[in-house]
Amino acid sequence: MASDLDKDTAAAHAMFRSFDGMEGVPEFVPPPQKRTLLGTARAVYPGVVVALTIALAATWLSQHYGAPVMLFGLLLGMAFHFLHEEGRCVAGIEFASKAVLRTGVALLGVRVTAEQIMSLGPQPILIVMIGVLSTIALGLFVAPRLGRSKAFGVLSGGAVGICGASAALAIASVLPRDKDSERDTILTVVTVTAMSTVCMILYPLLAARLGLSQNQAGVFLGGTIHDVAQVVGAGYSISPAVGDTATYVKLLRVAMLAPVVFAISVVLARSGAQGGKGKIPMPPLFLLGFAALVAINSMGFIPHAVGKSVSSLSSWCLVTAIAALGMKTSFKDVFAVGWRPIALMVGETVWIGGFVLLAVLFSL
Template sequence: MNEEATAQSTTRTDGNSADSLSITRRSSRSTLKYLPGIGVCVAGALSWFGARYLTGVSPLLLAILAGAVWRNVFRVPLSLSPGIAFSSKKLLRTGIVLLGLQLSLSAILGLGPGVLVVVFLSVGVTFGLTLWIGQLLGISLSQRLLIAAGFSICGAAAVAATENATKAKQEEVASAIGLVVLFGTLMIPLVPFLGRLLGMSDESLGMWIGASTHEVAQVVAAGGAVGSSALAVAVTVKLARVVTLAPIIAGVTLYMHRNKAVAGTRRPPLVPLFVVGFVLTMLLRSTGVLPDSILSIAQNLQTLLLASAMFALGLGVHLRGLVRSGGKSLILGVLSTLVILTVSLGGTLLFPPQ
């Protein structure tokens, strides 16, 4: 009996060891399948170094363009698909969390109540009217939400963050980012030119640039073209717009949450974890405990992660699909840009920076 029990125990132990080894091997294979696609996306994202030599060109723009060129000129191996999907989701959310380290509540509140009113009006009115106009044009809800977020908040990062809540198609995400890049780039020379025609001071012009232009890189380019004082105000106002990313994404998620409940499908989380992380890193930056060297490293890492995600999104761009569906979206981009230019200009004239 003892010999039989010992044999059974040994068999069970050997069986458990074999099962554990099998699980470990499956886990390793599951992890390894992501590495090729992630490696390609990170390598493609390194094109953001080139943005340092191209004034006003967003590194996110270069990354998504590089991905789109590959997708439409060469074949993308299926073996890269798991890593590409991982990059477009997980790396993106990590990058947005690190984006919070660029924001300081004290600097934003120091702009004064008038400037904050302009920021909230620019974001709120543009977001709402873009949704309404898009509905009149017959554009899908997910596409409208992506464009509204990108044009009113912070460009490509806002589009990609909104995609998580809307479950939009890759073509819709790529189209929205393309529109943000197109119109934001056009605003780099346009807004300073119009501001000079209107006789605006450098600080007021910087405020208009920050309250209207889409990408942070585009704001830096336009503000820098005016002067150092305009640049300082422009970047601070722009980062104040970025702060609204968290409540708007939470609101979009809540809306989609209710829609999913009605439709009987799986509900998304009410407040995405990466939004909570974004708020926490912003609060951490506001304490002033982090040295500049850490903030600089975090900024470079955040840019690399977001650029990797943009490259992954670019790999999902179908030019034929964009041509077929881009007409109405292009009109919405024009009108949304006019809305934020008008609202932010009116607010800047009424509440100039202190």
């Protein structure tokens, strides 16, 4: 991203280009400047500071009013959309929406261990895997029939099936980019966060109404509610045992993020959608970081205090990234999409909820 000085230099060359042409002097093209680390930091810090400030405000509002922090970060960011149109903040906003986002997704791996997943037993693991994959397949199948792209179907299905806003951001980072990509990501995050909050309220009541056992209720809540925070809230509102089971099941869904995102990038490369010419791509660095942290944490090399701090850092990175993504999108663009994308995500939510509930009732 060009600095203000770079822009001024370009403007000066453009101003005198006509004089050079009249006198037969060839146009001077300055050699490309390799940006140093310090130069990059100077270019991005205004936008990053703004995104972090919005993240701080969103966190404060979330703690005081009990609403999802991602939703606050997104809406506040969209209110500052003008900062992304021009000026010194543009480079930092782009940096926060990409590099900071990938860092946050990678650090999610510190929340998961193989022991937690294996402690669930084979049946819950199978239920969760089928639920996640079938939800993505449903989105892929239904989206074109509602006038949306297959990419949006994968994005919405992955967000609903895996871990809400975090999955939406991770999947969006490997999907092909077009003029609607950021708008679709924003819409997915807003809708999936709102539905996750609704599920957090309704699903514990449904579990009590149906007389589910503690194990059944934990698998149901962890296998259906979209965001980790809402799963924790719903599970522990019933009992500590249900909360523990729901959290472990949810972490299994989070653990599926890396293989699913990698599978998407492989399919896109084979189809040539990203210019891969059929070659299997290297896994993105943030997915390798995610997998490495899961492995290291599973071996017990990460102390509890360190793991808690890294998990907190991951949350801050994701909220900062969603604030930056909000600044890149206008309310007008989001409202222009109509009801069909929302209907798709509601249908995906009903699908995974109904599937997991029936599987729990008849197999656990």
